[in-house]
Amino acid sequence: MNPASPIRKIFQGVASRQDMFRLFDRHKQRPNRFEGDDSALYAGEWFEIGGAQCDYMLDVLPPLWIRGEMFAMREFLTGFVTSVFFTLKIDGHIRHFHSYCDLSDRSSPDRMRSAIIERESRPVKAMSHEERLEHIWSSTHDDYRGYAGERWPEGDRGKRMVLLYGGKEGTILKLLDQLMDAEISAKLPVHLRFLPDAIAA
Template identity: 75%
Template sequence: MTLSPIRKIFEGIADRRQMFRLFDRHAQRPNRWQCDDSALYRGEWFEIGEAEHDYMFEVLPPYFMRGEMFATREFLTDSITSVFFTLRIDGRTRYFHTYCDLADKGSTERMRAAILERETRPVRAMTREERLEHIWSSTHDDYRGYAGERWPEAMRGRRTVMLYGGVEGTFLKLLDELTRSEIAAKLPVQLRVLPDSIAA
């Protein structure tokens, strides 16, 4: 499973419980720690509240502080760590958690630009990819996973979610193969009505 480009993984403001779940939403991945999983995390971001931002700032001294951002000392992988942003958007101060690769000198600036571009769009909307990432992020661990040995070899390692099939009961389906109606059924009501957005 390879992800990587900059992507929003949760719609709305994550509370403390959600924030800690989102920090390692790939915890169930197969062969954890046996290979470089940097691409799973690099580029992920989501919004948090001021209290969550301040809590993370006070946990440990930052690895670095620069204007509107700080990075944590605990690296997820060799060069990927949490970078927290405080950004002024449309007259409001907002807070974001991101995973940046500090070996890539421009990663924090690109992340900041991507968040500002995404959050200053005139119409609130979501791309298909954002809907799928929100579903993955908000689904309980018992109802999401990765395609294993029972799946055809080409599908193994891809993300799966549990769906309810009416008379047939529940079944697993690949996350990236969900239909529009299945996506709508898995999203909270307030997100179902958002229009589609074209990724920038």
């Protein structure tokens, strides 16, 4: 069994159908994509979708299993990681979510369910620093993001990077995890820029 990956929200708001399909493989540009087991890269990721998207995915293929308010896709993305979809009642509202769970750990769907409910039951809208970075990565077009290659210091190679507007310097590439607060704010849509900080779920 692979070590548990942290459960993390990767997109703020309800993903459209187009967003959903992009988010299914937001790591497709990674180096050595088809080498080794990338389970840890995907396991633990989740985001909200609409009810129509959830119904569509239920009808695509017969699910691997259905358990009450959740079902798992029959096709595995990598290793034992597959999509698990949830229909949850949170604060009186029915909402729908997509997640990646590593089914080599039978308890992972239940832990994911609990984490989503805990995160989405918070009374005040907020985003942790990690959620801001994940949203930037998720919402940036493939042409404006990538992975550090051979021109970067050895310790940085393979890390995620995004294109920034650098004023007089023009556009520059910068590692995602090294973005300053002002750069993070500039990369977020206006309605997310001023949300208070939150402890990661």
